[in-house]
Amino acid sequence: MALWPAYMMVAGVLALAGLAKLRSPKTAAKTLAGMGLPGPAGAARALGAGELALAGACIAAPGRAPALLLATAYLAFAPAVLRLRAARAGGGCGCFGEASAPAGLWHFGLNACAAAVALAAVASPPPGWAAASEHPGELAVAVLGVAAAVALAKLAFTAFPAAWGAYASTPRTGAAR
Numbered sequence: 300m301a302l303w304p305a306y307m308m309v310a311g312v313l314a315l316a317g318l319a320k321l322r323s324p325k326t327a328a329k330t331l332a333g334m335g336l337p338g339p340a341g342a343a344r345a346l347g348a349g350e351l352a353l354a355g356a357c358i359a360a361p362g363r364a365p366a367l368l369l370a371t372a373y374l375a376f377a378p379a380v381l382r383l384r385a386a387r388a389g390g391g392c393g394c395f396g397e398a399s400a401p402a403g404l405w406h407f408g409l410n411a412c413a414a415a416v417a418l419a420a421v422a423s424p425p426p427g428w429a430a431a432s433e434h435p436g437e438l439a440v441a442v443l444g445v446a447a448a449v450a451l452a453k454l455a456f457t458a459f460p461a462a463w464g465a466y467a468s469t470p471r472t473g474a475a476r
Contacts, residue, residue: 302416302419302420302423302425303361303425303426303431303441304441304444304445304448305416305419306357306361306366306416306417306419306420306425307358307361307425307441307445308416308445308448308449308452309369309373309413309416309417310353310354310357310358310369311354311358311445311446311448311449311452312413312449312452312453312456313350313351313353313354313357313369313372313373314350314351314354314355314358315395315449315453316347316350316394316395317346317347317348317349317350317351317352317353317354318347318351319347319394319395319396319397319398320343320344320346320347320350320393320396321344321347321348321351322396323396323397324340324341324343324344324347324396325340325343325396325397326391326392326393326396326397326399327343327346327347327393327394327396327399328340328342328343328393329391329393330343330383330391330392330393330399331343331346331393333383333386334379334382334383334386343393350372353365353368353369353372354369356368357369359428360427361420361424361425361426361427362424362427363420363421363424366417366418366420366421366424367417367421369417369420370414370417370418370420370421373410373411373413373414373417374414376394376410377407377410377411377414380392380402380403380406380407380410381402381407383402384401384402384403384404384407392406392456394406394456394457395453395456395457398453398457399456399457400456400457400458400459400460400461401460403460405455405459405460405463406456406460409452409455409456
């Protein structure tokens, strides 16, 4: 049960990203085109639908096969972020629709961590819903925690890079007293 929240959070982030691309594919379409891939809005929506379907499968029936597909997705996203970063620094990644941030090393690291969680789930799959529901109180707390973690992870992908950039570029005067 220890891996269950992390696995569900990683799948939930993918679901949120897929929903964002379905709702607002413009940034993802630009990202795909910037990487030399087919970039019409339909391609971005298809990517979003695939992400949503994969996340749904991972959430509905945790197991080795869905975890392997989830790990594969994040392992593909990580170098894609580096490629995008090299191709056009400062451009939005397109991961979360219009809320996307520029591709950077932080984003790469988050994708690598998500891949590591999914790979851990391949080695030791989290329990399914039947096993998790044997303890309804714990399950309710875990579901709430996962929902909060998904929301925070989205902020880590989208808002943190800009906030950190603003902080890092703020001139500091005088010493703290």
